[in-house]
Amino acid sequence: MPPPHPTRRTALLAAASIGLGAALPLAGAGPASAAPRPFGPYGSPARRLGPRTRYVDPYGRGDHTTVSAAVGATTGDGWTLVLAPATYRETVTVPADRTGLTFLGASSDPRDTVIVYDNAAGTLKPDGTPYGTGGSATTLVQADGFTARRITFANDWLRAEHPDITSGTQAVAIRVLGDRGAFHGCRFLGHQDTLYADTRSLGVTSRQYYTHCHIEGDVDFVFGRATAVFDHCRFHTLDRDVGFTPYGFVFAPSTARTTALGYLATRCRVTSAAPDRAYKLARPWVPSSDPAAHPSLVVRDTWLGPGVDAGAPYANMRNAHPWQDQRFAEYRNTGPGARVTVPAERPQLTAEAARAHTRDTYLGDWAPAPTGRLRPAGG
Numbered sequence: 001m002p003p004p005h006p007t008r009r010t011a012l013l014a015a016a017s018i019g020l021g022a023a024l025p026l027a028g029a030g031p032a033s034a035a036p037r038p039f040g041p042y043g044s045p046a047r048r049l050g051p052r053t054r055y056v057d058p059y060g061r062g063d064h065t066t067v068s069a070a071v072g073a074t075t076g077d078g079w080t081l082v083l084a085p086a087t088y089r090e091t092v093t094v095p096a097d098r099t100g101l102t103f104l105g106a107s108s109d110p111r112d113t114v115i116v117y118d119n120a121a122g123t124l125k126p127d128g129t130p131y132g133t134g135g136s137a138t139t140l141v142q143a144d145g146f147t148a149r150r151i152t153f154a155n156d157w158l159r160a161e162h163p164d165i166t167s168g169t170q171a172v173a174i175r176v177l178g179d180r181g182a183f184h185g186c187r188f189l190g191h192q193d194t195l196y197a198d199t200r201s202l203g204v205t206s207r208q209y210y211t212h213c214h215i216e217g218d219v220d221f222v223f224g225r226a227t228a229v230f231d232h233c234r235f236h237t238l239d240r241d242v243g244f245t246p247y248g249f250v251f252a253p254s255t256a257r258t259t260a261l262g263y264l265a266t267r268c269r270v271t272s273a274a275p276d277r278a279y280k281l282a283r284p285w286v287p288s289s290d291p292a293a294h295p296s297l298v299v300r301d302t303w304l305g306p307g308v309d310a311g312a313p314y315a316n317m318r319n320a321h322p323w324q325d326q327r328f329a330e331y332r333n334t335g336p337g338a339r340v341t342v343p344a345e346r347p348q349l350t351a352e353a354a355r356a357h358t359r360d361t362y363l364g365d366w367a368p369a370p371t372g373r374l375r376p377a378g379g
Contacts, residue, residue, distance in 0.1 A: 038062070038084035040106045049080065057084035067092045067103075067115060074098055083151065085112035091119070096142040096178070096200075105150030110187045110214075115139055116154040121193075122168025123157070130168055133193060137172040142200070144178040147369070154189035172196045176226065181208040182368040188215045191238065192248075197263070198224035202256055202290055209359075209368045220252035222263070223285055225293070227255075229362045230265040237272040237279045237307050246309065247274050251282035252317065253295040255327070261362050262296025262327065270337060272307020281313040281337075282328060286321040298349070298357045300331035308337025312345050331357070 038057045043049045045063055055062030056070045064070040067088050070081045078100040085107040092115055094101055105113035117138040123131050134140075138155045157171035173188050175196035188195045194217035199206040208228040215222060216236035240247045250270060255262030272279060281304070284295035304310070314323040330338070331349040340346045349357065 038106060039082050040108075042082045042104060042106055049082070052079045053082060054079065055082050055084070056088075058086045058088065059084075066090055071095075071098065071101070074101065077145075080104055082106055083113050087114040087116060089116055091117050091138055091140075093140045094143045094146055094178075096144075098143045100145040101143055101147075103146075103148040103151050105148075107150065110150040110152050110185055113150065114152040114154055116152075116156055116173075116189075118155060118157040119171065120155075120157045120162070120165060120168060121170040122162075122165035132168075133170040133172060134175055134196065134198075136170060136193075137175040137196060139174040141174065141176045141178055141181060145180045146176070146178055147182045147184070148186050149184045150186065152187040152189060154187075155191075155194070156189070157191075159191070175224075176208055177206060179206045180366050180368075181206070183208075183210045183213055185212045186210070186214075188213065190217045190221060192217065192219040192221065193223060194221040196224050197222065197226040197228040199226055199256075203258060205259060207363050207366055209363060211368075218248035220249050220283070220285065222250060223252035223254065225254045225256055225259065225262070225290070227259060227261050227362055228263050229359050230263070230268055231359055233265070233268045235265070235268060235270045237270070237274055239273045239275075245278055246280045246315065247278045249280045249283045249315070250308075251297050252285040253282070253297050254285040254287050254290065254293050255296040256290060257292045257294040259296070261357075263298070264357055264359070264362050265297075265299045266301055266357075266359065268299075268302040270302065270304045270308055270335075272305055274307050276306040276336075277309040277311075279307050279309065280315045281308050282323075283315045283317045284321055284323050284326040284328070285317055294327060296327035298327075298329050298331065299333060300349070300354060300357060302333050302338075303335040304333055304337030306336040310337050310339040311341050313337070314345065329353075329357075 045055050054070050056064050058065050080102040082104045119131050119136045121133045121136050139153050153174040155171040155173040170193040173190040173194045177200045206226045208226050211231045213233045218238045235250050253262045282297050286293045316322050329347045329349045331354045
């Protein structure tokens, strides 16, 4: 019998046996086994980095035992929350008035610090109504200027455990709405609709920057209408126990027509646990809330693995909005999934046009803080 297909939950359980191991609550450890210096080089409640630093530790050695409680205890701008290595099973909302908030993972490995929950779009709220796609998010960031370093954001809702939910299987790990959101060395784990890089409302621009991050899923797992740069990131497509192809799509941008630039993936890698050619690179999402949307995606200087269908990497979500009418393009990609066999299926930028698709042109007057010596987030 072949081994079972990997899921987010098995990945998280595996992570619990790596590095700090029993220090993770997911592994069932007690406080006696917790690491002696939970906040590493980032101080402690007795020796704070600064007056606007709070410490989170499920074993009670910080200011708060949950991330949501720590966010609720902050007011105003510029707070830093240092998260001890642990698996925090909770939903977290960063309200719009918590500007400049930073989540800092105390471990050097983002696999050690996990914020995870398991709502899906079809999961019912206490009032009996479904959460919907946006409401399923484990973490919701409404504030401008949010930064996260070395954190795993996950949604481990599994289709197989909920056969009663046949629609509404979207399960978002994080939804980012604010402007100037930066993620350094983070991981985003889910299946359908993992990373919702979005805006607060139609016509509002939200710039987001993801560097040295690991993002994985299956269906439309990077989606929304933000202006977002993915720099040196890894996109990983999952295997699925299904009898059809494509298994899914990496990107599903829904860029507003009035927004000049959508998603940019530069110097990234697209890898896969699925059979060769099982995935499309993207399809456009034109939501009912914005039927005039004009999705924008540029993938450049990126290695595309064999999991990408090189012959036809794009597809329609709805035939009324064909991908050929959208703003999809590539430039200088490499790898087996980047081979151009049918030029009409793979629009390419000229060298001159490519100069308009860089990190700086997408982010404008915002320059995210440097990453420092940051290693790529592991799978």
